[in-house]
Amino acid sequence: MNGITGLLRGKDGCAICPTRKLCAARAMTSEALDALTHTIDTSAPLKRGEALYRAGDRADAWYIVRSGVMKTLTVTPDGEEHVTGFHYAGEIIGLEGTATGGHEESAVALEAATACALTLESLPELWALGAGPAILSLIGERDRTLSLLRINMSQSRAEMRIAGYLKLLMDRTARQGYDPTCLAMPMSRTDLANHLGLTLECVSRVLSKWRKAGVLETGRNSMQIRQPDELATAAYHLAAA
């Protein structure tokens, strides 16, 4: 209906969605949830590397990540790739194309992932179902996150940037009720460095230093934070979130 292949409209209702508390469905009555199920489209599961949308696609919907982690990226005219964000369950993405009607970024799954589509034309209907405040909240959270990320990027020190980013991830994880010391990090060092505006060597060095100091442990797709205070100190410049 709106460009996603393999929509599962009506299947897997919002009422049983494990991430419904993070999304537009938060704080809705169960009757409204049933109606919501028929207004929101859930995408087919995306495999690692598959795109939810690509730069140039028509932008007639916003998306909420339902499971997994997605990265958004743009390719500049000179061919360089810029990772604009990593997006976890409950984050709203795809807003950047709304002004022009076409997506300026691509959204790619870093691991198996699903997302729900809020078509722009269905927004008044969603409002009528009582999802308005939740959607506003999602937009506000996104705006707030982008603002914090920009503040973090304005730090010139590599340790501050990385510590700040990890702290943001931890805060978000904690806010969603999960263990903040265990972070899902399915992105490559290259992507992470790109996103933070650093070289992968630099990121690697800082992580190695912290690993040796016992601050954290790095796994293939995750990270264990052993001494959150140390990270917080290195990132003290960030507003508490």
Place this chain on the structure above:
Amino acid sequence: MNGITGLLRGKDGCAICPTRKLCAARAMTSEALDALTHTIDTSAPLKRGEALYRAGDRADAWYIVRSGVMKTLTVTPDGEEHVTGFHYAGEIIGLEGTATGGHEESAVALEAATACALTLESLPELWALGAGPAILSLIGERDRTLSLLRINMSQSRAEMRIAGYLKLLMDRTARQGYDPTCLAMPMSRTDLANHLGLTLECVSRVLSKWRKAGVLETGRNSMQIRQPDELATAAYHLAAA
């Protein structure tokens, strides 16, 4: 009604607003414009240094800059000030507080400025008046701009960051139908450097270099771009906007 002092509800109708083409009123019929006038609150003119809202204020509205330039900033726990953005006529701001209900940033006028308030509770009404697409477009533009700013910040070279920022300003100015070679820049070097994550000395040096090379001229509250191509080359990494 929503925290702004000195509202001018109904005065200076949207129909005669010089920036209506940039705002929620774009592409509306004149009958709807009259109704819109009574739904949107226009703030009293802000003097230089006055705040539209402050961190901690209740966040029950979004704002569209109507005239002048505003800066948004946060103060981190350790007391450091971070300039999160400079906002020109037609930009929507204040979204960052929607998630929590309280503003996390402050918005301060850099020169005489006015803004219009879209209260969250009036959004369905605005939709009914036909302003929905325009509001979505404003949100999309903001999201797109934040994304581009983040890409720009990820550049480590000072020249690239500054050139990129100026280019973004020029693109925005051109898109609004004004002369892109004449930029309103009422912010101090300190604020500009803070926003770009550089020191003011560094910004000053780069601008001096370009001034000597004839690329641009710097005035107190404005900047004349003499050789846009030179800037574009220095910022070639940015996507065309």
Place this chain on the structure above:
DNA sequence: CGGGGCATTGATTCCGATCAATTTCAGTGG
């Protein structure tokens, strides 16, 4: 077992931060 992408570690260079001095300019009062 071998290959290739990815991560780590090392050595050097360069650029922006920092510390410091000077100039410019808007605002103020004589």
Place this chain on the structure above:
DNA sequence: CCACTGAAATTGATCGGAATCAATGCCCCG
């Protein structure tokens, strides 16, 4: 109208840290 003043901007010199170039190690895959 001009001299005075303090903030803002510019210019200079040095230092540190991240980029860069280069090599090695690790691990998932066939």
